[in-house]
Amino acid sequence: MDERPDVGHGSGGSIAEQYYGYHGMTGGLISGLIGGVGLVFQPFALLLIVIGVTIGIVMGSIPGMTATMTVAVLVSFTFGMTPTEGMMLLLGIYGGALYAGSIPAILIRTPGTPSAAATLFDGFPMSEDGEAGKAIGIATVASFIGGAVSVVIITLLSPSIADVALVFRSPEYFALAFFGLTIIASVSGDSVVKGMISGLLGMLIATVGIDPNVGFVRFTFGYDFLSAGVQFIAVMIGLFGLAEGLNRYQEGISMLSIRQELENITPSLAEWREIRGVTLGSSVIGTIIGAIPGAGGDIASFVTYNEAKRWTSNAVPAFGEGNPRGVAAAESGNNASTGGALVPTLTLGIPGDSVTAILIGALMVHGIRPGPGLFETEVDLVFSIFVGFFVVYLLILMFGLLGAHIWVRIINFPPKYLWPVILVLCVVGSFALRGGLFDVWAMVLAGALGFLLRADGYPLAPMVLGLILGPIAESNLRRSLDISGGSMEIFLASPLAMAILLLSVVSLTFPWIAARTRS
């Protein structure tokens, strides 16, 4: 994206035209989907989806093992694969872990992942009433609907969004990168100031190495291995893998022990009728929230849960006391956010959440930079992502309903065996990036820094986004100023850039205004 020349989009028609146009909207879409199906329905790609979903469900079922951490420590396995195969594995883990976070939330009132925090409000009371099987069944169906609806929506809308992005020039790209950082800082922690500092530190780390505009080597202090910069995947493994591990050791890794027998997992027709409205509505809202950079599954599930509560008057049992619609709303909302998060990731190259930031890194290892250009140069990859993610959710439905008896036992898996292996994977994963110890040391430093920052209330997600958005912001800011002779008027001259920058100011000041209004 930062390589894009500062001119409008050339000939060849819009992405939407190329995407839908040749055979009409339906015909183009269908031919694209057939291409995607052809790539995904290869034995190895399908096997990777099955492996990914299984790993995701296993890890998501264990409290404390987040989707981000799992994807971060396992991303190195994809380096030897084709981009499509790598994406299948990672998307499987992403969807599987996000879904499975609901299992411990329902059974032991401990969300497996932060996204499942709203699920426990009604899931756990259902479990206490002896309806754990029903709650897990509803969570499974709602997760499937949420994920599937979001995939359909993004398949239809992404090309049009990429089209809009094609008219972006340097000022708009700079504004967009800045907006991405501000909105992430404002939604990812209690303090916008700490979020911004975290994001700016990420941007600063990204300046190490060769300057993108004139090729000057910065901040290497005479060490040649710093010239290529800091690999942001190594930093991510440190921030989300090692820092999380250190945090777990600090809290003391302990073992849970539960025994639950599940029955009546598959929802009946009457139960489905009860949750369908809430599930479909939450799926759409979850997709929209997921598409906002930084607003991931946790925010989506709380918003959809609250909306469901608002829609349903005189609910019996009341929300918070074991209403299945509460479980359905939270689970469809958080799973729908995964598809939504792919929208800015694929169309703009701006990650929707921490997991999609790692997906960007995984694609960059293969020399692919997400952004509107992806829809022109890697159409097959884009379609395979859409088709593959749909298959992921089909498998989640199948594995969730048929394998629930197994997954509930995984909650008991002792962390004392798991964390040492995860720490080794952090080291091996960062070593695999370039086959050297420099990236391993970068990972260790990032892990230690991440642990300290987190302990002092600095959110880590903005730092990762800063690492990704930093180079985009720099090259486009400097290009804009070079074109305008140093005048900031170039930003005022672009209504789109101005609008995005104004949105950035709103996103920075909104939490402060909201707090003042509340008080």
Add this chain to the structure above:
Amino acid sequence: MGVPVNHSDKIAAGLLLALVGAIFIVTDDFPLGPNVTGPAFYPRVIGGLIAIFAVIQVVKSVVKEDTSSHIVDQEAAKRVAIPLGLIIAYVVSMPYVGFLIATIGFLFATMRYSGVNKVVQSLGLSVGVALVLFYVFRQFLRVPLPLNPFFAFERLLPFVSTMSVSGLLG
């Protein structure tokens, strides 16, 4: 027993301002470049923004009379320092003993520390996991995991390629 750390927000802001000062000193030597913005421009913009937010953080904590106190529990600190120390020892030792021995040693020590009490179980799992990772990464993913530089016994293992260890030992 815990050690109180007060005013952590102000301390962090002070460290950030020192970092900003260092950025401006280091970038002072950067060339201007042929265009309006040189290589120093962007790091200084980031530094300036960090300084602004650090000052806001200080002002906020002064206005709110927030001492942002933390109690650093020495036991908890030890629980973090030991795994971190084990990782550092693991990474340091890898070029000297090779991936396999370093990984087996690290896993064994970490599992014992994590509460796996049976020696045979810890050792068996450590050897098993290290071998699986060695095969997956070296054979399947072609990652040049380091071999023992004194005696590359790993080559005696079945199906281990003779791939060089470029990037690590030169």
